[in-house]
Amino acid sequence: MDLDEARTRILDAAEKLFYDRGIQSVGMDELRTAAGVSLKRLYQCFPAKHDLVETYLRRRDTRWRTALAEYVDAHADGPAGRPLAVFDWLGEWFAEDGFRGCAFLNACGELGATSDRVGRVAREHKEALLAYVTGLVRAVPVAEPEALARQLVLLIDGAIAGAALMGEPGAARQARTAAAVLIEEAGCGGANGVPHKGN
Amino acid sequence: MDLDEARTRILDAAEKLFYDRGIQSVGMDELRTAAGVSLKRLYQCFPAKHDLVETYLRRRDTRWRTALAEYVDAHADGPAGRPLAVFDWLGEWFAEDGFRGCAFLNACGELGATSDRVGRVAREHKEALLAYVTGLVRAVPVAEPEALARQLVLLIDGAIAGAALMGEPGAARQARTAAAVLIEEAGCGGANGVPHKGN
DNA sequence: AAGAGCAGAGAACGATCGTTCTCTCTTGGT
């Protein structure tokens, strides 16, 4: 077996097990069995468990944001619809089997106080999400795009948390309608010409 | 030492340690030392660790919601300001030393897949919060108070998650302004007479 | 064909976990 193939098999098993059951609940031996590699290979690819944890989180971060961006590019109608398409993607994600909330928030709650590395990865993930949403918001004419982007990220995180705890995918739709109101209200003479209330 | 006093000392130590460092990272022996009771006493009060975990979460739930309600009662000016006062309280909570996000979301991410009891407690906590916010919203004249309450809870959870990951207490203020927009927009001819846009 | 080197399987190790047991000491009733 190739070394690169072993790495991806280990990371695939780690992502499934860590996300499903938490990090501390999964032992290296069970991981080895799920990946189908030997313990020697496992420690050859990842010298310690926290290395595997960090790599798992980083790979999930890039994959998650790539999937989101691809969905938005494919499904959004016009620049104004792109921020709202984010919530449509969330709705599809919430409905997936095995959805268990934000992997970074879970990892941070479990190990954030102990390991500063997972805290750093989680922070980078959230900053990258904010940067992406800010880019989406800049394409629609609103006053203070950064402030609106931060509000939308609040709705995103809230929807993820709500869907994780309650198991109700409808949180995405509620967040979407709230986002539409916020975007509309932040608009300064947008496409439909509704003026800012500005009291 | 009284048995009730032992219980509260154990619960106080458990709340501090579990919330600070996660549940699985804290052993019963360290807990015993922090509480200043004997192991026999500990297992006499809580026959197993998951009993202690569940009791810790339930007590934190009632205390958390009581503190929130007391703050809202004390600081809100008028019925319309009560939902907004929730976010003021969040801001003070976020700024506290040792703030580490939502204890129920953290516990659920760590043990939710393993223990269904912590999942149930977390769900009950979030339902109680939604019920409380719904009660606040009903006092201000809006169309569809339940929908608005759900949106506000999304903002609350998002602010907690954002503050937990990034350590920025400003999330509470951003959520507050977003909440003000949503409340204003949901109003059906409220106190200031702004009509619903209703497109 | 033979020896060197690497890969897989899993035993082994020390540490730590949740939980129980033992031993000693105090205390209260008669």
Place this chain on the structure above:
DNA sequence: ACCAAGAGAGAACGATCGTTCTCTGCTCTT
């Protein structure tokens, strides 16, 4: 004063954790 009962302190137990080591067998070069 004496005995029963319970409390505290911590040793002990089996399980499991992350990590390393050993042993066996295959493969590749000359």
